[in-house]
Structure formats: structure tokens, C-alpha cells
Amino acid sequence: MTFTTRFAPSPTGHLHLGHAFSAWCAWRRARAEGGRFLLRLEDIDATRCRPEFAAGLLEDLAWLGLDWDGEVRVQSAHLAEYAVALEGLRARNLLYPCFCSRAEILRAQGAPHDGEDVVYLGICHGLTDAERRRRMADQKYAWRLDVAAAAKQVGAMRFFEEGMGWVEAQPARLGDVVLARKDVATSYHLCVVHDDAVQGVTHVIRGEDIFASTHVHVLLQKLLGLPIPVYAHHRLLTDSAGKRLAKRDGAATLRARREAGEDAAHVLKQLAEAFSG
Numbered sequence: 001m002t003f004t005t006r007f008a009p010s011p012t013g014h015l016h017l018g019h020a021f022s023a024w025c026a027w028r029r030a031r032a033e034g035g036r037f038l039l040r041l042e043d044i045d046a047t048r049c050r051p052e053f054a055a056g057l058l059e060d061l062a063w064l065g066l067d068w069d070g071e072v073r074v075q076s077a078h079l080a081e082y083a084v085a086l087e088g089l090r091a092r093n094l095l096y097p098c099f100c101s102r103a104e105i106l107r108a109q110g111a112p113h114d115g116e117d118v119v120y121l122g123i124c125h126g127l128t129d130a131e132r133r134r135r136m137a138d139q140k141y142a143w144r145l146d147v148a149a150a151a152k153q154v155g156a157m158r159f160f161e162e163g164m165g166w167v168e169a170q171p172a173r174l175g176d177v178v179l180a181r182k183d184v185a186t187s188y189h190l191c192v193v194h195d196d197a198v199q200g201v202t203h204v205i206r207g208e209d210i211f212a213s214t215h216v217h218v219l220l221q222k223l224l225g226l227p228i229p230v231y232a233h234h235r236l237l238t239d240s241a242g243k244r245l246a247k248r249d250g251a252a253t254l255r256a257r258r259e260a261g262e263d264a265a266h267v268l269k270q271l272a273e274a275f276s277g
Contacts, residue, residue: 001202002035002036002200002202003029003030003033003034003035003036003202003203004030004035004036004038004199004200004201004202004203005026005029005030005035005036005037005038005201005202005203005204005205006026006037006038006039006040006196006199006201006204007022007023007026007027007037007038007039007040007061007066007068008039008040008041008042008192008195008206009023009041009042009057010041010042010043010045010048010049011041011043011049011050011051011053011054011056011057012045012048012049012050012053013053013253014053014056014057014060014253014254014255014256015056015057015060015061015253015254015255016252016253016254017237017252017254017267017270017271018207018236018237019057019254020060020064020254020267020271021234021237021271021274021275022205022206022207022234023061023064023066024064024066024268024271024275025205025234025275026205026206027066027067027068028275029203029205029232035202036069036070036200037066037067037068037069038068038069038070038073038199038201039058039061039068039072039073040072040073040074040075040195040199041054041057041072041073041074041075042075042188042191042192043074043075043076044075044076044079044184044186044187044188044191045184046076046184049076054074056255058072059255060254060255060258063254063258063264064254064264064267064268065264065268073195073198073199075191075195078195079185079186081194081198082180082185082186082190082191082194083185083186085190085194085224086143086179086180086185086186086190088224089145089150089179089223089224090143092153092223093146093149094145094146094149094150094153094223095143095144095145095146095179096124096125096127096132096143096144096146096176097124097127097132097135097136097141097142097143097144098120098123098124098141098142098143098144098176098178099124099135099139099140099141100120100123100124102118104123105118105120105121105123106118108121108123119173119174119175120144120174120175120176120177121175122175122176124144125144125146125176136182140181140182140183141181141182142178142180142181142182143178143179143180143181144176144177144178144179145176145177145178145179145189145216145219145220146176147171147172147174147175147176147177147216147219148172150171150219150223151171151172151219153223154219154222154223156168157169157171157218157219157222158218159214159218159228159230159231160230160231161211161214161230161231161232161233162230162231162232163232169214169215169218169219170215171215171216171218171219173212173215174212174213174215174216177189177216188213189213189216189217189220190220192217193217193220193221193224193226194224194226196226196229197221197224197226197227201229202229202230203229203230203231203232204229204230204231204232205232205234206232206233206234207233207234207235207236208233208234208235208236209236210233211233214231214233234275237274254267
């Protein structure tokens with residue numbers, strides 16, 4: 001089987017050095033293995049994703065000399081595929097509608113939450129069918145995966161993490177995750193496992209901030225009868241204060257660095273030093 005990995009950014013802004021590091025780690029490994037490096041645009045968030053950002057990230061990768069194999073897969077062109085997978089889970093009674101806002105979920109946790117992963121405590125899990133139908137008629141809602149019921153169906157799960165070995169999957173650590181919304185008929189968790197399977201991805205190389213989500217992804221892979229790839233979660237690049245680079249915090253973009261006269265060779269040297277350091 002050909003070694004195949006991918007870089008799957010969301011075009012919600014221009015790429016910064018942290019994105020470049022993730023792309024470079026995957027690209028470098030694929031080329032070292034004589035395998036394939038794929039590019040996928042995770043653009044299902046129509047309110048934040050823009051064509052100019054999609055075009056910009058292609059330019060940034062090309063400027064760095066990171067080439068990819070085959071056509072770029074664009075998730076928004078495959079919504080019908082995700083709908084089929086979602087309906088299969090709904091038919092198995094593994095989904096339920098949730099009407100909670102993020103603020104309500106945070107209040108239910110009863111403590112400040114500094115991380116990005118908000119654990120859902122099943123507030124809407126026990127609603128009656130009649131109550132669900134009534135509220136779905138005029139309220140926003142999300143379809144959540146009943147993780148406990150799903151895990152019961154598939155039994156024990158594990159995945160191979162490079163550098164760690166076999167890891168027992170514990171999908172409940174994120175609670176009942178969202179798989180679709182009323183206005184967006186899919187979610188990151190559902191799309192990523194479907195696309196990795198469709199594209200023949202054998203190794204997923206991405207940042208350690210996604211490690212917790214991997215436990216949910218393995219559950220979905222088992223539920224949907226998809227192959228489980230080998231995983232590798234690299235460290236994240238941080239700023240001078242030790243905070244990871246992020247779009248929302250105004251991390252310097254590759255475009256800005258290029259326009260300021262920095263050359264690609266210097267950026268690639270930084271990436272190599274970060275990988276070795």
C-alpha cells in the first residue's frame with residue numbers, strides 16, 4: 001500500500017508559520033517515503049471560508065516548494081456524500097438533536113474553560129421525541145453523536161500513534177460531538193474520516209491539538225466501516241510568549257512575510273530547525 005498523507009487546511013484566512021510547519025511535516029514524510037502528499041480544502045463553513053483564502057494558500061504552498069499529488073479535494077463539492085454517511089448513523093439511532101448554545105454548554109460545565117474543546121454533557125440527550133420535533137420546527141439545532149451508544153455498538157477500539165504505539169480510543173473524552181447542524185449539513189469530524197478513507201490516506205500527520213479528536217475519529221471509522229490510518233501528532237509552533245500560533249491572534253502570515261522580502265529558503269530553514277529542536 002502506497003504511503004499517503006495529506007494537508008487539510010480550512011480557507012478561513014491566510015496561512016502562517018504554524019500551518020506551514022504542519023504542511024511541511026506531512027510533505028517531507030511523504031516524499032521521504034516515496035509516497036503521496038494530498039491537499040484538501042476543508043471549506044464547509046460557508047460563513048468564514050472565502051475563495052481568496054483558498055487561492056492564497058495554494059500560492060503560499062507553491063512559494064514554499066511544497067507540491068501535492070492529484071487534484072485538490074474541496075469538501076463543499078461533496079456534501080451529498082457526507083449526507084449519506086450522516087443518514088446511516090441516524091438510521092441506527094445514534095444521533096439526536098441538540099438545541100444548546102455554546103454559552104449554555106459552558107455554564108453547564110460549572111467551571112471556566114480555557115481550551116478549544118468544549119465537552120458536551122448531554123443536556124438534550126433525554127428530551128422526548130415530541131419535544132425534539134416541536135423545538136426543531138423553529139429553533140437552531142445540531143445533530144450530536146450519542147457516543148456511549150455508538151461505542152457500545154463497536155466495542156473496544158484502538159489506533160496506532162507513532163511515538164506512542166497502540167492507544168486505546170476513549171471517544172467519551174469530548175462528549176457527544178456535533179456531526180451536523182441545521183444550517184450546515186455536516187461537520188469537521190464526519191468529513192475528515194470520510195475524506196481520509198475516500199482519498200486512501202494511510203498516515204494522518206497533524207498537530208497535537210487534534211489528538212483528542214482522534215479518539216472520536218476512530219469511533220466514526222469503526223461505525224462507518226472505514227480503515228483506521230496510522231496517526232502522528234506533531235508539536236505546535238509557539239510565539240515568544242509560548243502561545244501557539246493562531247489566525248485569531250494575528251500570527252504573521254506567509255503572505256506578509258513574502259511581501260516583506262523574506263524568501264522561501266529562510267522559512268524552510270525555520271521549519272527544519274523547529275522540527276529538529
